[in-house]
Amino acid sequence: MIRHFPRKHLTALTLLCATVTALALVPGREQVAAENAQPDSRRVVIDLPATPAPQSSTTVLPLASAQRVQPSATTTGIDVVTTDLPSPAKPAEPSAFDSTAKTNQLEPVEPVEPVEPVEPWQTLTVKSGDSMSALFQRAGLSSAELFRITSADSKRRLYSIKPGQQIRVLARDSRVEKLEYLQTDLKTYVFDATGDSVTVDLVERVPDIRLAHATGVIKGSLFYAGKDAGLSERQTMNLANIFGHVINFVYDLRAGDYFHVVYEEQFLEGKKIGEGRIVAAEFTNSGERFSAYRYQDSEGYFGYYDEKGTSMRKAFLLAPLNYSRISSNFKLARKHPVLGKIRAHKGTDYAAPTGTPIYASGDGRVSFSGTKGGYGKTVIVKHAGGVETRYAHMSRIAASSGKRVRQGQVIGYVGATGLATGPHLHYEFILNGAHRNPRTVLAKLPKAKSLPSSEMARFGDAIATKVALIEGLRQTQLAQLERAN
């Protein structure tokens, strides 16, 4: 694989591989230490030199004074109004042309120190069953005060506090002056009640982003491999979703398949607070290698593309279900993978718990929605290019006839209606009137969208570091395998 690279790249790559290897072998890095017990997995935190991580910092975004709130705000319910942040007030500098300034130099003004409030802040941790009024009672504050504070926030965020969250209150003479609602590690709502009216601001902290990576080998299931590699279930799901258009994780996974993944981790003051996105991944399935790089195009849209700039998204999903709900199905393909038997029948069966969401596998229009004999509750979708997809045995239908559906939209839920021995999705793929195996026909369908050639130079630059990282992981794994043999 290296031979494809020009010599210059090769040198850079060798260096990088060496670095990655070295990093991977450095003991004492806590994550490595934690993972060393597992022979075919490793995970280290790498600071990516090309994109220096920003220091933890805070940004104050003015919020929710009634006039500023845009009703069309995001689904997260956070009304972030982007404004130019005022530059912090600078201390008055004596001017060379100012005579009074010169005299001032003789008697330097003491720098103003922030005055510690006389009344201490009270920190209240939300316990299970707590409400704000319980917290206010605990803090010795009246319900009138609670009303004064909460009525300032049209989103009523203080009514949806959750156990473990913290509320900090500063009160003087039983009157609340400030209240901070620490919703997450990154988001704090600050209620300022010093004036006549109460204002609410969102203070956001920007975490450090570090890149972590993992390599996993499939033995039993994707989920076990992900776990062995130190990935969370969510991150394993993300991995499955990225490759969900090219690999059928229910049917086509094989022992010995392996993956490399580079993903973001969020740190705040040195403490890991969460996971970020997968930025690069490679999955080798039955000897065939698929790569995916996250890229934001010049119009601002994100997507995953292979090295040639071909989108990982295809016209149809391979398995039209939410994988997270069928994690027990992430098993190696067996002789009878699902219901004990693969009948000579015109579809693919996916066993999954009743209620598992079923997705439209491609964009289209619902041509049938209702009960259809042995199929039970069924949805049929017509797509462009003479394709029809059928979803049967649903417990509940969530798409009505004649309606447009988008790929990935939930159209119903797994059930056992009609002739079914247990809850499963029976999925059919029909091309020009003939039943086809959706697992093999997709390769013959029109190719996925590629980035336009005008985008390719930018794309190449954007993914170069990640391509090298993945290559480094691949080399490390090869070296390991060679050592093992």
Ligand SMILES: [Zn+2]
């Ligand atoms: Zn079936």
